[in-house]
Amino acid sequence: MKEERDIKQKIIEKAEEMFRKFGYTKVTMEELASELGISKKTLYKHFSNKEHVLKEMVHANKCEVDEFIDELMNDTVTPFLDKLKKFMNFIAKISKKIEGTMIKDLMEKHPEIWRDIEEFRANHAYKNLSKLIKEGMENGVFRNDINADIIVLTYVSAIHSLINPQALSKLPVSADQAFRDILQILFEGIFTSDGRKKYKNKFMSNETLGEIN
Known part of the structure; x- marks a missing residue:
């Protein structure tokens, strides 16, 4: 059973890598099997088609987000500023998994999956970013004269407007x-x-927030 789960996980990870590099539409099941060094029969034993692989990949990413956020939000030991940095690093890391050509492919070929991703992202922002901001206010790190829900809405609106192929193509x-x-x-x-x-x-080592490593 564990071996079967391991094979399935390896397929998802390799598919994610190839989808990100070449775009979802350009990758075939045959190419995926070849890159993994397995037969098409083995691949189809675990996934009925490429869309099935995609849906499982999205599900795995959701689970990763849920696990990280739950751990972060329930952490009462780590200082707030360290939690803030961990949050920002994780958001940047997870966003790398679905970007560029892959976003365009999902929006055009599987809009229902893209809508699901956006809805999941927005729901997590409203629920968890709001908690993080309120915790920052309680710790005196964030101003408490601004409504946390307005801050989260600003974030969600910015993400919705910018994280799409048309907008990103205009940005370096x-x-x-x-x-x-x-x-x-x-x-x-x-x-x-x-x-x-x-x-x-x-x-930081300079006068601006700059990039968080």
């Missing part, structure tokens, strides 16, 4: 960098003076 940045920049602008605007100073002293 990748999807993960766009996510970083959106969060950077958002947090720069809601830091308290003390919160900004503590953040820079802890993580």
